[in-house]
Amino acid sequence: MEDLIYKAAYGRRREILLTLYSEGTTSLNRLRNKLGISSSALLFDISALEALGLIKRDGGFVELTDKGAKVASILSSIAPLKNLSMLEALGLRPFVVPMLASPYLNAVAALLLAIWIASIYISRSTLIGVIYSYIFTNIYYILFVSILSLTTILISIYFATRRKVHITNIIIGLFPLLIYPSISIIINNYNIIYTLKFILLLLSCGTLSTATSYDVGSKYETALLAYLSGMFIFPILIYLMLHVYI
Numbered sequence: 001m002e003d004l005i006y007k008a009a010y011g012r013r014r015e016i017l018l019t020l021y022s023e024g025t026t027s028l029n030r031l032r033n034k035l036g037i038s039s040s041a042l043l044f045d046i047s048a049l050e051a052l053g054l055i056k057r058d059g060g061f062v063e064l065t066d067k068g069a070k071v072a073s074i075l076s077s078i079a080p081l082k083n084l085s086m087l088e089a090l091g092l093r094p095f096v097v098p099m100l101a102s103p104y105l106n107a108v109a110a111l112l113l114a115i116w117i118a119s120i121y122i123s124r125s126t127l128i129g130v131i132y133s134y135i136f137t138n139i140y141y142i143l144f145v146s147i148l149s150l151t152t153i154l155i156s157i158y159f160a161t162r163r164k165v166h167i168t169n170i171i172i173g174l175f176p177l178l179i180y181p182s183i184s185i186i187i188n189n190y191n192i193i194y195t196l197k198f199i200l201l202l203l204s205c206g207t208l209s210t211a212t213s214y215d216v217g218s219k220y221e222t223a224l225l226a227y228l229s230g231m232f233i234f235p236i237l238i239y240l241m242l243h244v245y246i
Helices: 002-008 011-023 028-035 039-051 066-077 086-090 093-101 105-123 139-160 167-173 180-186 190-216 220-241
Strands: 055-058 061-064 126-128 131-133
Touching (some): 011 039, 011 055, 011 061, 011 066, 028 061, 039 055, 061 066, 066 093, 086 190, 093 167, 105 139, 105 167, 105 180, 126 139, 190 220
Antiparallel strands (some): 055 061, 126 131
16 A cells, blocks of 8 residues: 555646545546646556556546545545645644554554543543543443443444444544543643533544545545534534533
């Protein structure tokens, strides 16, 4: 995969992949006009990308293969932060993608979980669903409910993505949510902590979308919409309705 990314990361090949990634199946004429290049130049790069197995042609139309969609997703993820839109920046893509590609990915995920459990124990905050609360005082209840909630999130995302997103990558995608207990130990201001839990949950939707687009090759925006609906909007509405009891 690294070799494919290197061969497609520069010049017109990158532009072709990112254009097909954002627009889907496109005619050769439209692609030529959009890139502002000659037919011969376009066909040269199309043939090269086709030989790499990243795109396929059907008559006068061209589209990404599954491998091409994943490469294009990675290329879009590693764009400089200043070039990303606000929605893309929400996924912290220049930060998350290197972690996902790191050979130490499993160790980082294990360390993240260990720190999360330790900070849960110290802070006495309980992860209920996707939102932290202080409804329990018994540490055994706190740990049980928190671990159960995290396990449910991991399994739900794993099967919702048809087992295409690795559990380790989901954990990395959840890191904003997992660092909340650690931050709550340091910050004692209630208003800041109250706001922070929602900000970190929102960031988790973005980082999970980055992990999903990285693994599956799906569009980042599509994944973000799904995560915002399932992990942010509906849970927040439920939380606000029940706020008086929490």
